[in-house]
Amino acid sequence: MSTLAANKPAYDGQTLDLTGKSGLRAFKDTLATVLIVLAFVVALIPLLWILWTVVSKGYHLLLSADWWNQSQRGVTVRREGGGAYHAIMGTLIMSLITAVIAVPIAVLGAVYLVEYGKGTKAARVVSFMIDILTGVPSIVAALFIYAVWITMFGFNRVGFAVSLSLVLLMLPVVLRSTEEMLKLVPDELREASYALGVPKWKTILKVVVPTAFGGIITGVMLGLARVMGETAPLLILVGYSKNINLNPFDGFMGALPTMINQDRTELALQPAADRVWAAALTLILLVLSLNLLARLIARFSTIKSK
Amino acid sequence: MAKRIEVSGLNVYYGDFKAVEDVSMTIEPRSVTAFIGPSGCGKSTYLRTLNRMHEVIPGARVEGKVVLDDQDLYAPGIDPVAVRRVVGMVFQRPNPFPTMSIFDNVASGLKLNGVKDKKKLTEVVEQSLKGANLWNEVKDRLDKPGAGLSGGQQQRLCIARAIAVEPEVILMDEPCSALDPISTLAIEDLIEKLKDKFTVVIVTHNMQQAARVSDQTAFFNLAATGKPGRLIEMGPTKQIFSNPGEKATEDYITGRFG
Numbered sequence: 001m002s003t004l005a006a007n008k009p010a011y012d013g014q015t016l017d018l019t020g021k022s023g024l025r026a027f028k029d030t031l032a033t034v035l036i037v038l039a040f041v042v043a044l045i046p047l048l049w050i051l052w053t054v055v056s057k058g059y060h061l062l063l064s065a066d067w068w069n070q071s072q073r074g075v076t077v078r079r080e081g082g083g084a085y086h087a088i089m090g091t092l093i094m095s096l097i098t099a100v101i102a103v104p105i106a107v108l109g110a111v112y113l114v115e116y117g118k119g120t121k122a123a124r125v126v127s128f129m130i131d132i133l134t135g136v137p138s139i140v141a142a143l144f145i146y147a148v149w150i151t152m153f154g155f156n157r158v159g160f161a162v163s164l165s166l167v168l169l170m171l172p173v174v175l176r177s178t179e180e181m182l183k184l185v186p187d188e189l190r191e192a193s194y195a196l197g198v199p200k201w202k203t204i205l206k207v208v209v210p211t212a213f214g215g216i217i218t219g220v221m222l223g224l225a226r227v228m229g230e231t232a233p234l235l236i237l238v239g240y241s242k243n244i245n246l247n248p249f250d251g252f253m254g255a256l257p258t259m260i261n262q263d264r265t266e267l268a269l270q271p272a273a274d275r276v277w278a279a280a281l282t283l284i285l286l287v288l289s290l291n292l293l294a295r296l297i298a299r300f301s302t303i304k305s306k
Numbered sequence: 307m308a309k310r311i312e313v314s315g316l317n318v319y320y321g322d323f324k325a326v327e328d329v330s331m332t333i334e335p336r337s338v339t340a341f342i343g344p345s346g347c348g349k350s351t352y353l354r355t356l357n358r359m360h361e362v363i364p365g366a367r368v369e370g371k372v373v374l375d376d377q378d379l380y381a382p383g384i385d386p387v388a389v390r391r392v393v394g395m396v397f398q399r400p401n402p403f404p405t406m407s408i409f410d411n412v413a414s415g416l417k418l419n420g421v422k423d424k425k426k427l428t429e430v431v432e433q434s435l436k437g438a439n440l441w442n443e444v445k446d447r448l449d450k451p452g453a454g455l456s457g458g459q460q461q462r463l464c465i466a467r468a469i470a471v472e473p474e475v476i477l478m479d480e481p482c483s484a485l486d487p488i489s490t491l492a493i494e495d496l497i498e499k500l501k502d503k504f505t506v507v508i509v510t511h512n513m514q515q516a517a518r519v520s521d522q523t524a525f526f527n528l529a530a531t532g533k534p535g536r537l538i539e540m541g542p543t544k545q546i547f548s549n550p551g552e553k554a555t556e557d558y559i560t561g562r563f564g
Contacts, residue, residue, distance in 0.1 A: 119364060188401040192464070194362060196415035196471055197391030206418050210405040 054284060058277030062285075067278065071254070072242035077263060080271040084282055086244045086254035090159065091286065093248055094255060095228050097163035098170055103220055105167075106174035107209075113175075114182040115204050134172040141168040142233035149237070159248035161237040162255075166230060170223040177219025181212035214298035221294040225287045231257040256283040309375045309392075309474040309505060310335045311356065316370035317534075318351055318360060326352045327534035329370075331524060333475075338497055338506045340516035340543065343526030344558065348535025349509050350398075350479050352526070356507065357393035357477055358386040374475070391419075394473035398480040400460035402452035402467070409448040411463055415471035430470050438466035439496050458489020465496060469504070476500060478508040482515065494519050513559055517547050525555045 061067050070083030109126065117123030145165040149155050185208050193203040209216070239252035240262055259279045266272035311333040318326040326348035333339045341349040354360040355368050358379060372379040379389050402411045410417065412431045421427060431448070435441040440462040444455070452463050461481060468476055482490040497519045500506050510516050516523055524540035539552050550556045
C-alpha cells in the first residue's frame with residue numbers, strides 16, 4: 001500500500017463536511033483582515049489630521065475676496081489684511097515655466113528610452129543618469145543653478161532661475177512615469193500600425209502616445225505637485241516679495257511656500273498665523289485643482305466608451 | 307490587385323538562432339494559401355517575413371529572396387513601410403486601436419498616411435466594413451470605441467482596417483484562434499470572399515479550417531526542438547489532405563504526430 005493512499009482520509013461511509021472554515025483558518029483570516037484594515041487606518045490618520053488642521057485653521061481667510069486678488073504689499077506681521085495673489089501667481093508662473101521646459105524633454109526622453117534606445121548603451125546611460133537625478137535633493141539642484149546662473153553667468157536672482165532648478169526635479173519624475181506608461185502600451189498596437197504601412201514616428205505620435213496619454217498627464221501632474229511645494233530653490237534663487245511681480249526675469253517674486261516661510265517665526269501673532277495656515281491651504285487646493293483638471297483632460301481626450 | 311509572391315532560399319534568424327531554414331515557395335494570386343504545422347515550427351515567423359514585420363523584433367534578420375511583382379522585398383533601398391502598405395496583416399489577437407472609434411479604426415491606415423478628404427474616408431470606411439461583413443452590425447455606432455465590440459467583431463474590424471488601405475496581399479496569423487466557432491465561421495466566410503480581390507495567406511492550427519478555406523496548403527515542421535523549421539511540402543489543399551507526399555505530413559494531419 002502506498003503512503004499516498006494511506007494518508008488519504010477515509011470518506012467511505014461518511015458524508016462530506018463542506019460547511020464552515022476550520023477554527024485555525026478562520027482565525028488567520030480574521031487576523032489578516034484586522035491587520036490590513038488597521039494599516040489602512042494608521043496610514044489615513046496623518047493625512048486626515050493634516051487636512052483637518054490646515055482646513056480648520058486656514059479656511060476663513062480664503063473666504064474673503066481680498067485673499068484672491070490682493071498682495072501683502074505694506075502689510076506688516078502684526079496687521080491683518082492683504083491677500084495671497086502675488087504668491088499664487090508666483091507659484092503658478094514658476095511652475096508653468098518649469099512644466100513648459102521639463103515636460104517636452106521628459107516625454108521625448110521617455111519615447112527615446114522605450115521606442116528607440118531599448119537595450120542600447122546610450123539608453124542605459126540615460127536611464128542611470130535619470131536615477132541619479134531622481135535622488136538629487138532640491139537644495140542641491142538649487143545650488144547648482146545658483147552656481148551656473150548667478151556665479152558663472154552673473155545674472156540676478158529671479159523667478160526663471162527657480163524654474164530652471166525645478167526642471168531638474170520635475171524631469172526625472174515625469175520621465176519615469178511616462179516611460180512606465182509607454183511600456184504598458186501593448187506591442188500589438190505598434191505592430192497593427194506598422195502593418196498598415198504607417199512609419200514608426202507616426203505610430204508613436206498617433207497610436208502609442210495617445211494610448212498612454214491619460215497616464216502621461218497623471219505623471220505631469222505628479223511632477224507639478226512635487227515642484228509646487230519645493231521651498232529650497234525659492235529661498236536660494238529668488239527673494240520673497242510681498243508685491244505683485246509677474247515678470248519671471250526681473251526682481252523678486254512671491255510664492256506660496258516662501259509666503260508660509262515668511263511668517264513662520266511669528267506664529268504667536270494671530271494675523272501672521274492665520275496667513276500661514278491660509279497659504280498652506282491655498283497650496284493644497286492649487287495642487288488638488290490641478291489634479292482634477294488633469295483627470296478631466298485625460299477623460300475628454302479619449303473617446304467615450306458606451 | 308492581388309500579386310504572386312515567389313520566395314526562394316529564405317532563412318530567418320532571431321539573433322544567432324536560425325528559426326526557419328531554406329524555404330522556397332510560390333504563393334498564387336487571388337487564392338488562399340494556408341500554413342499548417344506544429345507550434346514552434348516557424349510558420350508565424352515565416353509569415354511575418356512576407357511583409358517585413360519580422361525585423362521589428364530587435365536582432366531579427368532574414369536571408370534570401372521574397373519577390374513580389376518582380377521586386378525583391380529584401381533588396382537594398384526597399385522601404386519596409388512601403389512594403390507593408392502593399393502587404394497587410396491581421397494578427398492572432400484582435401488589436402483595434404483603443405483610443406479610436408470604429409470609424410477611425412477603419413480609416414486609420416489612410417488617415418495616418420495623410421488622407422484628409424472626409425468624403426473619401428467615409429466611402430472607404432463603408433466599403434471596407436461591408437467587405438469585412440461588419441457594416442450591418444456597426445453602421446449605427448461608428449463613433450463608438452472599437453474596443454467595445456465583441457472579439458469576433460473586433461477581428462472583423464481589424465480585417466476591415468487592413469483592407470481599407472487596399473493592399474495586394476493580406477497575411478493572417480491565426481486570425482480565429484481567439485474566437486468562438488460562430489465568429490470563426492464569419493471570418494472563414496469572409497476569407498472566401500476576400501480571395502476575389504486579394505492574395506490571402508493564413509496561418510492556422512486548425513486543420514479543418516485549412517481544409518475549408520484554402521486552395522494551397524504548406525506544411526511546416528521542425529526536426530527537433532532547437533532546430534530550425536522547414537517547409538516539408540506544399541501543394542493543392544485537396545492533395546495535401548487526401549494524398550500527402552510525405553509521411554510527416556500524413557502523420558500530422560491525421561493526428562498521429564510525434
